[in-house]
Amino acid sequence: MKKKGLLSLVSVLILTLLLSACSSGGNSSNAGNGEGSGSSAEKVKLTFTLWGDVNSGANEQTLADEFNAAHPNIEVKFEPVPGDGYGTKLTASLAGGTAPDVFLVGEGDFRSFVDKGVIEPLDDYIAKDDAFDINIFQKSLIDMEKLDGKLYYLPKDFNPLALWYNKKLFDDAKIEYPSADWTWDDMTQAAQKLTKQENGKFTQFGFNAxxxxxxxxxxxxxxxxxxxxxxxxxxxxxxxxxxxxxxxxxxxxLSKGENRVSPTPQDTQTLGGDSSMFMTGKLAMMITGRWVKSDLDKSDVEYGSALIPTGADGTRAGIIAAAGWAVNSKSKHKQEAYELVKWLSGTDAQKLRSKDGLVLPATVTELEAVKSAEQADKAVIEMMDYAQKPVTMRSGxxxxxxxxxxxxxxxxxxxxxxxxxxxxxxxxxxxxxxx
Known part of the structure; x- marks a missing residue:
């Protein structure tokens, strides 16, 4: 009886091991999530890219390392594209079949990349993902990243444009800082007072048109x-x-003639660009995004931000600069690429990128936290309420x-x-x- 019982037990164990081995292999979705795979399973390898170099993309490298640690069956490699020409290089790699599995797209190119057929729609993946809630993101940003009723991108971060002004130049001219009541005509009048010439040569401009x-x-x-x-x-x-x-x-x-209040394109190039002019006291106002804070905070310039002025009838309009993560429609591992896109867009990623204040988090809870603490650049956040879509986002x-x-x-x-x-x-x- 004992020998027979032992043989029966051995048979059961062998059968159990065989069934276990059969059930653990061949599921790329499980492999992508790091679940249910044996240690001998081959890793899924992914690459992702954005514009910039390794230094400027330090946060993305951190996120890649954390993703790899949390997904033992996926190996992610971060390959940024330094210098200019990101869009051209990305388009060429997509055409040649060598593009990364996941890549970043700026809002101005959302439509064009979708029209090329190189972006994988995310709706089906999200519908099957019980652990993911699309409502963590700002609705206005998700609406930006939907085209023709389909969602193609998940947001990295965003930046509404606002009016930035040099406080010292306003103080020296004894002019009140820009207010929410300003019209474009009010701004032009202030710019005239803030523009200076010496011996027929412009030494300071009021606004950059x-x-x-x-x-x-x-x-x-x-x-x-x-x-x-x-x-x-x-x-x-x-x-x-x-x-x-x-x-x-x-x-x-505004930028023509001897009574201009704005530098010409040639002036701007000669004087090093609007940010440089702003920091060196040669420019009083400019409309740009929050990304300028990095350089402004390294300088000794005293600056403020305000709502972009209204038209004569009180209409105010803004625009949002944003970026979205996309899955390559030709990727061999779309499910795993989707998992990476979620990771790069998620709550922890939003906190990491927005901690230095250069960009705003795309998630609702994190943006509310920034709003409650923000003082100096409150107007920048408020401008998102007036954002409209340019034609590059409305049409191919x-x-x-x-x-x-x-x-x-x-x-x-x-x-x-x-x-x-x-x-x-x-x-x-x-x-x-x-x-």
Whole structure:
């Protein structure tokens, strides 16, 4: 009886081990989550990228290390792209089939990458993921990252644009700091008082009316106009509409002539850029994002931030610069890549990136914590309530509008065409290319 019982026990143990071995292999989803895999299972290898170098991406490397520790069956490698040309290099690698499994996309390219078919929609993954709640994120950011009803990105962080001002220059001129009641005309009047010349040479400018399209969009929207219709299918009557032409003539006048209050593009280049001019007391106001805090805080400049001024009728408009993590639609390990995207966008990641104050957390709870403690840059956070989508986020035709509009502006600034002629030509070109 004892021998028979022993044999029976051995048989049961062998059968149990065989069944266990069969059930543990071949499940990439479980391997991605670090669950149910034997130690002999081959690791899933992923790569992810963003613009910048290893130093500027130190937080991402930390997150990669933590992800690897928490997912023993996945090996993640962080490969940032230093220097300029991130979008070009990423597009080339996607076309060549060598792109990373996960990559970062700026809001201006959200639509174009989706239209290329290189971004994996996340809705099905989220629907099957009982442990993930999309509501941890700011709704406005999730809405930005949805295109045609599908969610393609999860947010890294965000930055609303605001009006930044040099307190010392205002104090020296005995001018009150910008207020929430300011219109663009009020700002222009203050800029005139803050602009200085010595011996016919400009030594200080009141405001930077540069060629970057984002501040220009906020100005046009505040004045009731845009360079495109809502769905980005038409430029005629919008880019060259009466309101747009009038508003842009007024905007360009800020940086033209001997009575200008803004540096020309050539002035800005010569003087080292608007941030450098701002910190050295050569520029009193600029519209930009919170990312400038890093350089401002390293300098001795006293600065403040305010809401972007309103149009004459009280309309205020803003814009959000954001970035979103995407899964490569050609990745061999999409489920594991989705797990990585969640990790890079999650609560701990948001806390890590926003601790130095250069960006704002995309998650609701963490942003509320920043709001409760924020004093100096409160206006920056408030500007998110006025954010609108540029045409590059509303339509796949967006880049056509942006490129033609920018070229028209350059022609005007170089004196090659007047505003009406330049915008007429630009609108005609856009509509022809769309057709």
């Amino acid at each position: 540069g060629t970057w399209e984002y501040p220009i969009y906020t100005y046009l929207w505040a004045n009731g106009t845009d360079i495109a219709n809502e769905d980005g299918s038409k430029a005629e009557g919008f880019m060259n509409g009466e309101k747009t032409v009038a508003a842009m003539e007024k905007y360009v006048a 035709n967006g880049p056509l509008f942006k490129d033609e509009f920018t070229q028209a502006l350059e022609k005007v600034l170089l004196g090659r065409q007047d505003m009406k002629a330049a915008l007429d030509e630009a609108a005609k070109n856009v509509d022809a290319k769309i057709k």
